[in-house]
Amino acid sequence: MTLIIFSYYFVMSRGSKPSKKSILIFPIGQLIIALIFLLSIQNIFAEDKIQLLESKLINLPDDTTKANTLLILGKHFCSIDNDKALMYLQEAFSISTELDYQEGIGLSLLWQGRVYYYKDDYPLSNKYLDKAKKILENTESIDDLAFVYFALGENCRITGDNFRALEMYKAAIQLAEKTGNEEMASSYYCSIGVVLLSRNETEKSLKYFREALSIKKRINDRIGISNTLTSIGKSYELLGEFDSSLLCHYEALEIRTALKMDRHIAGSEYKIGGVLIKMHKYKEAENHLQIALKKFTGLKEKTGIIITNLRIAVARNYLGRTDAVNLAQNSLAMAKEIDNPYLISHAFKILSDICYNNKNYQDSHNYLLKYKDLQDSLFSAEKERLLTEFETKFQLPPLRTFMES
Numbered sequence: 001m002t003l004i005i006f007s008y009y010f011v012m013s014r015g016s017k018p019s020k021k022s023i024l025i026f027p028i029g030q031l032i033i034a035l036i037f038l039l040s041i042q043n044i045f046a047e048d049k050i051q052l053l054e055s056k057l058i059n060l061p062d063d064t065t066k067a068n069t070l071l072i073l074g075k076h077f078c079s080i081d082n083d084k085a086l087m088y089l090q091e092a093f094s095i096s097t098e099l100d101y102q103e104g105i106g107l108s109l110l111w112q113g114r115v116y117y118y119k120d121d122y123p124l125s126n127k128y129l130d131k132a133k134k135i136l137e138n139t140e141s142i143d144d145l146a147f148v149y150f151a152l153g154e155n156c157r158i159t160g161d162n163f164r165a166l167e168m169y170k171a172a173i174q175l176a177e178k179t180g181n182e183e184m185a186s187s188y189y190c191s192i193g194v195v196l197l198s199r200n201e202t203e204k205s206l207k208y209f210r211e212a213l214s215i216k217k218r219i220n221d222r223i224g225i226s227n228t229l230t231s232i233g234k235s236y237e238l239l240g241e242f243d244s245s246l247l248c249h250y251e252a253l254e255i256r257t258a259l260k261m262d263r264h265i266a267g268s269e270y271k272i273g274g275v276l277i278k279m280h281k282y283k284e285a286e287n288h289l290q291i292a293l294k295k296f297t298g299l300k301e302k303t304g305i306i307i308t309n310l311r312i313a314v315a316r317n318y319l320g321r322t323d324a325v326n327l328a329q330n331s332l333a334m335a336k337e338i339d340n341p342y343l344i345s346h347a348f349k350i351l352s353d354i355c356y357n358n359k360n361y362q363d364s365h366n367y368l369l370k371y372k373d374l375q376d377s378l379f380s381a382e383k384e385r386l387l388t389e390f391e392t393k394f395q396l397p398p399l400r401t402f403m404e405s
Contacts, residue, residue: 050076067095067104074111079118079263082300086115103144106135110148120303120338122155129155143184146175150188160342160378162195169195183224186215190228197235206235226255226264230271237275245275263304266295270308277315286315306331306343310350317354324354345374 053069060066070092077085089108096104113128129152136145153168169191176185193208209232216224233248253268269292276285289312296304309331317324328351335343348371355364 062095062098064096064099064101064104067092067099067101067108070095071104071107071111074108074115078111078114079299082115082119086112089115102135103139103141106132106139106141107144109135110144110151113148114151117151117155118301120301120340122159126152126155142175142179143181146172146179146181146184146188149175150184150191153188153191157191157195157198158342162198165195166192182215182219183221186212186221187224187227190224190231193231197231197238200238202235202238206232209235222255222259223261223264226252226259226261226268229255230268233271233275237271237278242275242279246272249275262295263299263301266292266299266301266304266308269295270304270311273308273311273315277311277318280318282315282318286312286319289315302334302338303340303343306334306338306340307346309334310347313354314350317357325351325358328354341374341378345371345378348374 050073053073057066057069057073060069070088074085074089074092077088089112092104093108093112095101096108109128109132113125113132116122116125116128119125129148133145133148133152136148139145149168149172153165153172156162156165156168169188172188173185176188189208190212193205193212196202196205196208209228213225213228213232216228229248229252233245233252236242236245236248249268249272253265253272256264256268269288273285273289273292276282276288289308293305293308293312296308309327313324313328313331316327328347332344332347332351335347348367352364352367352371355361355367
């Protein structure tokens with residue numbers, strides 16, 4: 001909240017009375033410094049806790065306590081160190097299986113599924129998540145089961161199956177409603193907003209994002225606040241309101257930086273770079289994109305590396321750099337290596353645009369044909385018909401009504 005207030009006063013005070021600006025920014029700036037310091041201390045303690053748990057593992061007997069400890073560690077390293085996370089989660093699965101500890105079995109499968117999501121292996125991720133769903137359906141872990149549906153929805157969304165993604169998010173919301181978990185419910189509504197955004201229903205998606213942001217502020221979910229601000233920023237970008245978009249993205253970046261969330265920091269830098277390209281600020285855009293690339297490379301996240309390099313290629317093309325085509329072609333090769341048709345399609349479109357800008361019309365035409373052919377296979381008329389049919393049957397309740405019921 002402090003960061004949002006700071007940005008608001010800063011924008012409102014530009015061009016206003018100097019005395020008012022200095023009065024407002026100075027104390028709030030102190031609060032920001034204090035907040036960042038406290039969050040840094042908190043993160044140090046969190047890391048100490050993880051190291052303490054790791055050191056205690058060797059002396060723990062193979063019981064539910066050890067299984068739960070392994071699950072905590074596996075979840076912690078899920079998006080940070082994939083191999084380390086899998087090591088802990090597989091051991092948790094083995095112990096839980098020997099003890100017939102159903103909740104432990106289900107959670108180990110769930111988080112292994114999430115690890116493979118971060119490894120860009122969505123078919124394998126789905127296999128683990130489906131197994132986790134079958135186990136958790138027979139336990140009292142309703143919130144965990146809701147998260148399984150959400151995770152399945154995320155896999156569907158990222159691979160373009162919006163129909164099934166909405167179906168999974170609906171199931172997650174229904175389960176969150178049973179437990180009254182506002183944090184989870186608001187996140188799942190955000191995911192629905194993301195799907196609507198991908199279908200160019202921007203105004204409709206903003207309603208979900210704004211209400212979700214209100215809930216997340218009320219429960220002080222700082223990670224959720226940053227994620228929702230990012231989605232709102234994307235909505236404003238699509239509406240052509242670039243200044244408002246940047247304001248949201250910078251607010252999200254401040255929160256993520258304070259929390260030392262490298263993956264999310266990379267995402268913010270990537271999105272800021274994209275908005276700056278649309279504002280024709282290409283050099284500034286590349287600076288932000290290089291930060292994102294460094295973060296994604298450190299995390300070994302191939303999808304992030306590919307999309308960031310493609311965006312850097314766009315910026316360099318506008319700057320007149322001759323290496324733009326090679327960078328985009330290398331990104332296309334990487335997309336083919338991980339067999340992601342959506343990234344391949346995206347690369348074809350960017351290469352077409354770059355070649356056209358360089359008056360290489362034949363290559364531009366060839367890439368455009370490949371892009372359109374792939375688009376036709378990915379987004380068929382039948383899928384759109386099914387999605388429309390689904391939305392007719394699944395009339396989402398207003399967020400306020402849902403949360404007050």
